[in-house]
Amino acid sequence: MTLPFTTWTLTTDAPEMHPMWQRELDLEREMMQSGADAVRDAVIKSERRDQMSRSPVIRGVMTDWLPELGAHIRDWVRQSSLTTGPKPIALPYIKEMDPHVAALITVKAIMDGIGKSNQKLVYLAMNIGRTCEHEQQIRMWEAKEPKLFYHYKDEMDRNRATDVHRRRVNVNQFAKLVKDQTIDLSWNGWGREVSFRVGVALIDALVTKTGWFERRPDPDHVFKRGASNTPQWVVAPTEEFRKWLGKAMDRFELNSPHFRPTVMPPKHWDGIRDGGYWTPYVQPPRLIRFKAHQETQKEYAADEYDAIDMPVVYDAIHLLQETAWKVNKRVLDVAVKAWALDEGIGKLPPIEDMPLPDKTPDMLEDLAAAREAKRAKREHKRSEHVDAQVLDWKKRASPIYRANAKRFTRMRATTVTIQTAQKYAEFNRFYFPHMLDFRGRMYPIPNYLQPQGNDLARGLLTFADSLPITEENGGAGWLAIQLASMWGHDKVPYGERIDWVEANEVMFRLIAEDPMVNMEWAKADKPWQALAACLEWVDFLNTGWGFMSSLPVMVDGTCNGIQHLSAILRDEVAGRYVNLVPSDRPQDIYKVVARGDGDAVEGLQRILEDIEAGGGPDKHKASYWLDLCKRDLPRSLTKRQVMVLPYGGSRDAFYKYTRAWLDEEDPVPSDGGSEAYRNRRNEMITFMVKHMWAVVSKVVERGLAVMTWLQKCAKVVADTNQPIYWQVPSGYVVRHFYGQNLDKRVELKLSGERVVVTVRETTAKLSAVDQLRGIAPNFIHSLDGAALMLCLKRCREAGIEDFSSVHDAYGTHASNMNALAQYLREAFVEVHEHDVLGEFRAACQRILVDVLVAEQGMDPLAASEKADEMLPAPLEKGSLDLNAVLESDYFFA
Structure with a gap:
């Protein structure tokens, strides 16, 4: 479709005047409808599987009900215990449970079947009672034999077991342990009567407290002549609740559009609530995605930001979302053919699942016998011989199940990406509405086919002009x-x-x-x-x-987080390894950590060689890594660990990524290996992490000092229960607030999986732990967001209209790359010509002064002096010449 010549102007003309207005209208209506259809399909699927509690709307209802229902169950236990006379049969069993756990089990069971008009009381009560018994068994098992319990749990975690599988394994394993008396698990089974009574008591609590359900005779029950005339009872939602739930589902459908590109320039953002899409069919997210789960906190933050003047920020996001794109049809043609062949061309995922191992003849015969026994309603017991074969088959099948789960996610993303590209290939130009996270980083709102997508998505896109x-x-x-x-x-x-x-x-x-x-x-x-x-x-x-x-040409920063950390304190050591100073070759900090630089840094390679030559107790560990890497440690071994360091990377993160690297280079056997094998593997990883952390800590010593200093400042402010606000050089104001996610944490071992449930709405009380954990990475992210905005400001002033951004990777037309290379360096220098740590400290000081004046009645001058004493002293800077960045060819390369 060719766009007719138009003089339409985004800022002055009505959208209806744009020649693509009707097509935009149709597309946004399609976005709404496809999102609603997807929600409806998911609800129908959940109804069929009796898993409605997974629906977001139902989860919201459950969260609202849990606190009061838990308190009601606790009060029932207390009152029933004090009452004279016979006690309810269910009382001693419910009394032993956490009331909020009992509440969750009850609400989940009833809401899973909410799609049915009526749920039979007997079956529902038995289900709830048995689940409660299972929960108590799991808690006893974990308390008495935690090592054995977590052995099974870790195995199921590795195999990514489903909830149903976890429940089956734990029930069977617990029964086996009790029967064999392997460990001291003296458990008196509740039996059908107790399970039923427990379930009925909990259902009664829900009906009484919420008022949204009722017990009534089964309207579909047929009385037979000569049989008992006792009615069959059901639990059913009230008509009022059904209507409310239907409206809530409708609202959720309408507010769940499938965001796609627009075919006319996206609407300018007018404040943070309105922009991007043009019609009421698509309700866009807020311009800024706040790190606050409580809705009132989000609204409060939104009001604050609407009052802040941030012209550079709005201009930057408008430049990004006004960049016109088109589909690279030649690449799309190849992608469609490659996808159809299903041969993994260009790293595309397989379309079909990997086949599972064949079952043995004995297993197949046993399955047939089990089906026949089920039809005949008789018990079937599997032989020990077949049991061993099944166990071996499961060990071989587990990694295939995991691989297929990953494959499905990648396959779906590939399918949607190609389908979206095919749909938009008819347009000569389209656009991506953008939004911000709370740190000032910019993201396209549409998913899959977008400029920050995966390699396929980015290969399919090219500038329209x-x-x-x-x-x-x-x-x-x-x-x-x-x-x-x-x-x-x-x-x-x-x-x-x-x-x-x-x-x-x-x-x-x-x-x-x-x-x-x-x-x-x-x-x-x-x-x-x-x-x-x-x-x-x-x-x-x-x-x-x-x-x-029209091809976007991209350049990437060299470990951009460490570039910012090095510039903050003018760190001449790390700054050299991340290309802040000119060099005739690009420097590589990942390679420096792995192999050293022959000068100031002794890399892992030399350390391992020295340990091996020393012949001490760790010789075999050093030899293991050297032999695995063929005596030449690669940069890939250290890349992910070093990369995440500025963003809160800890020793735990180093362990995680070292293990991930090892799993790729030296895969674990399909059966998981023996316990001795796993222990040895863990020792090797721990050994490597210890020495890698030591090397990185030396290379980025000044950067780590910045991160620690930021945490100390955040700790002082966190004690006042106040958010931290700071302004970056682009004018963007960061609101750093992590609210406590809950008042009451309910930790379940349902199906052997630890589940933490929020039973109260997120409070306005600040989470000091999360504030400290997030401050360093969020501060660094706010600086790279500021550098991007300032770079975009220069681009707009120079008349560069097309721009591609992936956080720390910038791109434009090849013919404009010389200019962009200069602008991104100037923007980085402009950011760090500010005393960003000093300005952050001053922002913290202002917060403390306000608190001291308001809560302690201090004089503002005295409060300022007191606040200054409470905060850590400024850090000393090194000798790095910041302006050298302007001459560094490989700063972004």
């Missing part, structure tokens, strides 16, 4: 750099990247001629972006100077 590549603007070099970088040659100097591209011209021409025959691109680091760059490069070669290029 093209600009010429000339000898003067340097676009040809940048286009070659993009191609080499997407291929994986992004750690070498620019000249070597360009030389590599020129040396492989024949290969690129063959790929462009037929990508489905010449598939070298599929092995690239980012295959779909590599294919897009290859096609663009060959087009340039065929056209020559003046070629109109």
Whole structure:
């Protein structure tokens, strides 16, 4: 579809005047309808499976009911215990339970079957009673034999067991332990009578307290001649509750659109509640996604932000969402063919599940016998011989189940991405409405096909407008750099990247001629972006100077979090390893940690070699890692750990990512391995983490000092129960507030899985633990958000209208890359020419002064002096020349 020529202006003309208005109207109506259909399909599926408690609307109702119902059950226990005369049969059993656990089990059981008109009281009560007994068994097991309990739990966690499977395993295992008297688990089974009585008592509590359900005779029960005329009772929602729930479901459907791109420039944000989409069919999220779960807190924060003047922020987000995009149809054509072949081309996930291991003949025979026994309503007992075969089969099947679960998620994302690209391929231009998180980072609102999506999504997108590549603007070099970088040659100097591209011209021409025959691109680091760059490069070669290029060319920061930490304190050590100073080759901090720099940093490689040569008790651990890495520790071993450090990466995070790396390079056997094997593996990981943490702590010593200092400031303010506000150099105001998520935490072992349930609405009381945990990463994120906004400000002033952003990766047309490279360096320097720590400290001091004046009646001057004493002293800065960034070719590369 070709967009007619128009002089329509976003800021002055009515949207109805835009030539694509009717199509936009239709698309936004489709977004609403597809979202509503998806919600409705999920509800229908939940109804069929009696799992309605998983619906967001139902979960909200459950959360509202749990506190009062738990308190009501507690009061019933207390009153029944004090009453003279016979006690309820259920009393001693419910008395032993946490009342909120009993409340959750009851509400979940009833709400799971809410889709039915009537739930038979007998079956419902028995289900609730048995689940309560199961819960008590699990708690006894965990209390008396925690080691054995967590052994089974960890095994099910590794295998990603479903709730049904967990319940079955735990019930059977508990019964076996009691029967075999393996451990001291003296348990007197409740029996049907007790289970029924417990269930009835809890149902009665729900009916009495909420008023939303009622007990009544089953209207469908047929009385038979000669049989008892006792009515069959059911539990049913009241008509009033049904109407309320129906309206709530309708509202949820309408407020759950499938966000997609727009075909006319997105609506400018007018405050933080209105912008992005044009019609009432799509209710966009707020412009800023606040870190507060309590709705009143969100509304309060929204009111505050509406009153703040942030022109640079609004201009930046409008530039991003006014960038016009189109589908790269040649890449889409290849993606559709590759997806249809289902051969994993370009790292696409398999469409079909991996097959499970074949069952043995004995297992198949036993399954047939079990089905026959069920039809005949007789007991079936599996032999020990078949039991062993089933256990072995499950061990072999578990990793396949896990792989298939991951595959399904990736497969769905791929399907939606390609389908969306096919739908929007008819348009010559479309746009992505954007939003902010509370730290000032910008995100496209649509999912899947979007500029911050995965490699496939980004390969399918190109700018709608093209600009010429000339000898003067340097676009040809940048286009070659993009191609080499997407291929994986992004750690070498620019000249070597360009030389590599020129040396492989024949290969690129063959790929462009037929990508489905010449598939070298599929092995690239980012295959779909590599294919897009290859096609663009060959087009340039065929056209020559003046070629109109639309491909986004991207450059990435070098561990951007550490770049900010190094700039804050002018850290000349870490700053050198993240390219804050000029160098003839790009520096690589991940490689420095792994192998050292031959000068100031002794890397892991040398440390392990010294331990091995020393012959001490850790020699075999050092040898294990050296042999695994073929005596050459790769940067990939340390990359994820170093990357997350500025964002709150702890030793636990180092352990997690080291284990993930090891699982990729030295996979665990399909059966999980023996306990001795797992213990040895854990020892190896712990050993590596210890030494990696020591090396990183030395390289980024000053950065860690900044993170600790920020936490100390946050601790002082957190003691006042006040949010922390600070303003970054772009003018954006960060509101740092983590509210306590609950008043009462109910921890269940339902089906062997620890479940933490919020039984009260999030309070306005601040969570000091979360405030401290989040302050360092959020402060760093706020700085990279500010740098992006200031860079966009320069781009707008220079007339650069098309821009792509992935947080710490910036992109535009090849012909504008020289200008962008300069602007992003200037923006970074502008951020850090401010005393960002001093300004943060001053913001904390102002908060403390307000509290001291209001709560202690102090004189403002005295309060200011007191607040200054309460906060940590400013940190000393190093000798790094910040302006050197302006001359560093590989600062963003």
